[in-house]
Amino acid sequence: MNFEVIFSPEARLDLLNLYMYIAERSGIRRALDYTQRLEDYCQSFSNFPYRGTLKNYIRPSMRTIGFEGRATIVFYVEPEKVFIDRVLYGGRELD
Numbered sequence: 001m002n003f004e005v006i007f008s009p010e011a012r013l014d015l016l017n018l019y020m021y022i023a024e025r026s027g028i029r030r031a032l033d034y035t036q037r038l039e040d041y042c043q044s045f046s047n048f049p050y051r052g053t054l055k056n057y058i059r060p061s062m063r064t065i066g067f068e069g070r071a072t073i074v075f076y077v078e079p080e081k082v083f084i085d086r087v088l089y090g091g092r093e094l095d
Helices: 009-026 028-046
Strands: 004-007 062-067 071-078 081-089
Touching (some): 004 028, 028 071
């Protein structure tokens, strides 16, 4: 069964801000490559959504998983859907 992967507006903004941050420091090509890999990784949750670390003590069904050592993806799994809630970069934490 494939799950639908849905990005919250905050996660989309996180990806845009991450792209801008990398582009300013390392160039547009590197920023595009990194953010595309990150988005592709999130899309792969459609096949195997129950991964990462469950964080029920913060919110029921909340999970986090690292990406390439610098980003943390915060997401929730519901029947047939995976919600990408936030994409935190470089040690940022949930508010």
